[in-house]
Amino acid sequence: MPTVQIDDRAALLLSGPDAESLLQNVITPDLSALGEGEARPGALLSPQGKILFDFLLMRTGEGGFRLDCRAGEARDFHKRMMLYRLRAKVDISLEEQCVVHASWQSDSSGSQTDSSGFADRRFPAALDVRRHYGAALRADAEVRQWHCLRVEHGVAESGDDYAPGDAFPHDILFDQNGGVGLRKGCFVGQEVVSRMHHRGTARRRLLIVRGEAALPASGTPLSAGGRPLGTLGTVCGTAGLAIVRVDRAGEALAAGEPVLAGTVPVMLSVPAYAGFTLQGGGAAETA
Structure with a gap:
């Protein structure tokens, strides 16, 4: 252990x-x-x-x-x-x-x-x-083994994967892993989070990034067809985490456009615990 x-x-x-x-x-x-x-x-x-x-x-x-x-x-x-x-x-x-x-x-x-x-x-x-x-x-x-474990299982943390004040709970999948109680009633920021959830307006989602070669450093932009998708967070060899514009990622997937981390071709995947899938045009909830 x-x-x-x-x-x-x-x-x-x-x-x-x-x-x-x-x-x-x-x-x-x-x-x-x-x-x-x-x-x-x-x-x-x-x-x-x-x-x-x-x-x-x-x-x-x-x-x-x-x-x-x-x-x-x-x-x-x-x-x-x-x-x-x-x-x-x-x-x-x-x-x-x-x-x-x-x-x-x-x-x-x-x-x-x-x-x-x-x-x-x-x-x-x-x-x-x-x-x-x-x-x-x-x-x-x-410590690197701990960060690799986080990457493998899609667990984001501030500082490494996003800056305070720069992400909604849905961006880092708190609606999927119990990090936000959507039925518990009021809390600070609850109205915005509830509206985002019920209207399905979350456009950014945490995804696992897997490169065809070693990924570049954290902070490297992700892009497809010349359009920005997000930025690499924690990196562990050929795998990493990124908060990604899933609408643009889905469109790139449907069009067959390669997704790049800098110049490295990558594949994007949804963490196993999350109840949505990447589709052409965005992310579709499945649970």
Whole structure:
């Protein structure tokens, strides 16, 4: 079971009788679906529906929560959450020295299991990806292996795959992986997200990119027929992630136009967990 230490992480710790209700009314995931011992993706949005901060959310005990986020964004995240606290009975503290490890099965057999840590629900259950906190584990894998795992399973993270304030939840498939509770009621930015969902107006989607040769560096444009499709995010050899204009990608697919990452011909595919397919003219929902 490979284990890697993930640097550049911090956490917000919330506790108190109003912690759950505050989070339920502010952030994107539905806390009623968050079980003990699991970590689920989430975000705090702007009123315009753009992702300001993304994180992994988990329960830490009676009424307590950890929001595992990027260290560089943690102080601003803490300040923003303090603004929303108002008179709620919630303690919000910043855990800056947050030692984070991730472990996973080296294959999908699931023959070995580890009940420690928090099950990362962004990945297939058979892979048994877990998040661990504290310095008790010994890392025996490289961070690059973790990023390759994210690429393989279509898991985007801010900083590597998009900039804060530059993506909607639908762009990074939060409507597909439980990162946004579309039926839970109000949260910051909910009106925009709900309208986008019900009108089917999401034109950008996270896709997996596979090159005929090694992909160029992150930030390299994707194009087809001279039209921009998106920009490479995380790159791992011949595979990578990108948030892509699926309407243009579908049109290129229908017309038989090659898709290029810089000068490297690539194929685009939808992550296995997502319920849509690429078609001529765009993306069609299948579930």
